[in-house]
Amino acid sequence: MNEFRRSKELFVRSQDCLVGGVNSPARSYSPFPIFMEDSEGSKIYDVDGNEFIDYSLAFGPQIFGHRHPRIKQAVERQLERGWAFGTSTEKEVELAELVSKHYSSIDKVRVVNTGTEATMSALRLARGYTGRDKIVKFEGGFHGAHDSVLVQAGSGASTHGAPDSPGVPRELAEKTIVLPWNDKEKLKSVFEEIGGEIACVIAEPVFGNAGCIPPKDGFLELIRDLTSDYGSLFVLDEVITGFRVSMGGAQELFGLEPDLTTLGKVAGGGYPIGIFGGKQEIMKHLSPEGDVYQAGTFSGNPVTTAASIEAIKLLKEDNIIDKANRKGEKIRSKLNKAVKGLPVNVEGISSMFSIFLCSEEINDYGDLEKCDFEAYTKFHREMAKNGVYLPPSQYELCFISYVHSDREIEDTVDIASDVLEKVL
């Protein structure tokens, strides 16, 4: 049974110098976070020398497994030549070409450092392009930690009970209209009422920050139709799904054509990245071609772009997405079988899944209230004691990589069913 003595000591130290002892609230959990220091493939290792099969995978990017040798080598090659020039580089061009090759809705991109920056900039561009201020998002949707989207936000904001963050000016929050996910009638009536004032609808194609909740039939298509009819933009936030559910993201899988797309996570091969892009007609409004301002010292930096290019090539050459999808199907079906009779519901698509501690199906953010959050905290800790690292909240997704072995999946299922019997 794993023990976490050194993590506990470090948490005492970190609380004196980091807010809540962490650098992101999503990493703060009871009784104290486990401090990691090493990784290889499907495994991560903590400061006490414990080994874990990892299903958090850095909150998503590591579909390749940790420390993939090809990504490591690409970064090392770049380190030999420099890691920050603040100038144009050939790699940026290569990366932009690769992204638009895989995303038919994208002619041009801008590369930034995080998903947060990507959605923040995409919303500014949508507002600048349409000359309108209002945006629509969905309850429990998470698009990063910036003002316009910290309204009824999922992920850590919900975990820590602050889906509407203080500090966001009321005047700005009022410009964000929040609707229930998968509710076609509400969406239609908002457009009928004020469609001409809406700059854009931003949506995760598959909910990933209020657990994994796929779209109901026709919901994304309805967003597409209404935004087109009313001259608003459809911003598809593929920070989680991009380069994960298929090379061309959820838009390829579902046959959608958004106006703007945001990417992150897997797209950086584990290095910090955000990308947003769309058709030239819209992108040309971004500075320096247009007036909508956006900039950044580290945007498109050479190390991240080297990692990203290698990652995208690797995804294709090693057929990583199909392999990870099959592992996803396997773990979901085995877990569901193993927990029959318990109030547990394993849902998901592709290489992502949620272990909801409740017996009913989860269709929207409100349904998460039916889940047992206290039991999840115990479940998370007991799993870690038994060598399995899960995301620390039911709001976050479990991810599986293409290098998780069948043996590891079987061990995980056995451990999870024993632990769940105990904690429920």
Ligand SMILES: Cc1ncc(COP(=O)(O)O)c(C=O)c1O
């Ligand atoms: C759908 C979605 N959009 C945007 C973000 C923000 O990305 P980042 O954490 O890289 O800023 C996240 C992060 O979890 C996300 O899940």
Ligand SMILES: NCC(=O)CCC(=O)O
């Ligand atoms: N789904 C939310 C995140 O991935 C955020 C991770 C973090 O802030 O550490």
